[in-house]
Amino acid sequence: MKVTEVQVGLASCGIAAGAEAVFNQFRKILGSKVVVKPVGCLGMCYNEPLVAVITDSGERFLYKRVDAALAKRIAEEHVKGGTPLEDFLAPDDGFFKRQVRIVLENCGQIAPTSVEEYRERGGYEALRRAIQEMTPQEVIVEIQQSGLRGRGGAGFPTGMKWSFAAQEPDPVKFIVCNADEGDPGAFMDRSVLEGDPHRVLEGMTIAGYAIGARFGIVYVRAEYPLAVRRVKEAIAAARKAGFLGKRILGTPFSFEIMVKEGAGAFVCGEETALIASIEGRRGMPRRRPPYPAQSGLWGHPTVINNVETLANVPWIIRNGAEAFARYGTEKSKGTKVFALAGKVRHSGLVEIPMGMTLEELVFDVGGGIPDDKEFKAVQIGGPSGGCVPASLAHTPVDYESITQTGAIMGSGGLIVMDEATCMVEVARFFLDFIQKESCGKCTFCRIGTKRMLEILTRIVKGEGKPGDLDKLIDLGYKVKTNSLCGLGQTAPNPVLTTTRYFQDEYEAHIREKRCPAGVCRALLRYSIDPEACRNCKLCAKACPVGAISQGDGPFQVIQQEACIRCGRCREVCPFGAVRVE
Amino acid sequence: MAKRALKAKKEKPQWKQILQKHPPVPESVIPLLQAFQERYGYIPPEAVRAVARYTRTPLSQVYGVATFYAQFRLRPRGKHLIRLCQGTACHVLGADAILNHLKERLGVEEGETTPDGLFTLEVVRCLGCCSLAPVMMVDEETYGRLTPRAVDKVLAEYRKGKT
Ligand SMILES: Cc1cc2nc3c(=O)[nH]c(=O)nc-3n(C[C@H](O)[C@H](O)[C@H](O)COP(=O)(O)O)c2cc1C
């Protein structure tokens, strides 16, 4: 078995974990003898940096958490010596077993910007078929029959959106790929753009053909410099290979794509705000209708689709609507990519068929909760979404079922929470986010969220008053029904779901001035167990305010009036004698 | 810090070159502000005016854009920019403690620059590396799985002159 290729995961997550040093190490030792290739994200972010060693018989050895030293050993012993280092291989932990990879089929497997490698795996075949063998109308029908719905959050049927724009007589139309991915805790779109950018470009070009647009724009958020770079490289490569530009593949169809960088505003993910931002203005949403499909960029019909939505398109054209519709539930077809993060063992990127339950997602794919903690809830849909409690973990992942819980499917951020997460504090966190990101155009969103935040801040500080809960819920419904855009209309969701499912936690904060999860600082009380204390005084040294002194015996005590509840004493105590309640 | 402002002032006669990379239309306002910030680490007030004149957009509107987007900075920043993530995943995994630690070690609040001009501390929402939470970026480099001790190590590297 000769080793023919070494692949190093060089997406943002891999680089952050130190993959560049690993890559350089392989290059240095192996020179040009073996192909050392940067690839995108495999999704196993919990094992980054990841290295795959491929042999001439097609066997694949996956190493986890590789650093420069281990890279050296792999290069010497495995690549040159032919003996795999069994101890360092990523174990088969069931992570991939229940996944279905459509959008992510190439992620982490190919050199991201290479047209050749993309084509080897069937890339640009869908584009060829669409523009050479199908009419625009047939393309739209195919997408409609597949049942594909928008993956950017709202789940609007993609084929229908395209048909609206196609009907418009305006000869100038646009395709916009929404890569603003503002949901904090989500990184699906980044991974696709970094790991398989051609797939998104191909999807956009097919969409352009379907609706009669000649021009596409990828709107990427400012925090994703690597994604921007890869997309630009991929555009240049596609143009060179004749998949973009004038008269693509000898047909009369021409299409160009350019990249626009966002400037850091969550609301710009909303489609009308996104248009304002591209046009060079403050990213403020406007009333709809007219919808962008009728009047969008500079007043022309514009189809705005999410990255993942577009990444599904080539697969559907290549394999047919029926093959796609075999996955999923009656109304939610295909797969959904999730960014699993938070208190979960396998945090990373996963793609599952719609209809899988949240429980299966967290435990079978995600590997469950670390440190033997209790599973409490998942936060799904980001700041517009909500918290689904463990008691509803049997909820299947499809648009309607998730909406019924009060959360939304959202774009794919999924944060797992355990018993040590305070739901009141989580609600406050999201509201704080929304309140800062509200563009300020409409009153309910601007002032309503501010008032709600004040109440929540009061509650986590232990200053909650009776009646606060009712006021919060009442305000929440008002903001939800009276706001101008999706930001305000969904902003109260995290509050409304937590007050519904975790009312007792709110009550504990308000009535008993107690935080059951032990998170809200102002409600904690630190003390030293005299039995467990060995009087080593490490805590007294560590205390930044000098609140710890000698007790009347061989132990230390904390002066409650002086304590600022920073928890430093608890961190340094070697005997676990500092209690918190 | 003052260095950047000085550089901006000195180069002002050559700003035309920056401006002319984009067409003189209102759509260029954001890319132009980004270009200035890329060059100087912030947008000098004079540049806001220059962009307005060049794109034939009212100054109020350009200023409105410059203050609307979180990315834009109207004051000079330190040599290194620390962006600490306070997104959901990082928050759940203790980014608050990291923020407090950073504030203490640097002696500054969010958005401020250390007196020696070495670091500016900013807080951002999600760097897209949630599985490595808590995460921060120093300039273009990302650091994950942070602990207070890991933060100290990173700061020390930059203090020693890492660029
Ligand atoms: C506040 C707000 C933020 C949004 N952020 C995003 C985003 O980051 N990415 C995205 O694709 N859609 C986002 N959307 C949804 C878009 O408005 C739009 O529905 C979507 O891009 C349409 O594409 P799709 O049909 O393919 O899902 C956001 C909506 C709102 C109200």
Ligand code: FES
């Ligand atoms: S939440 Fe911190 S990187 Fe995403």
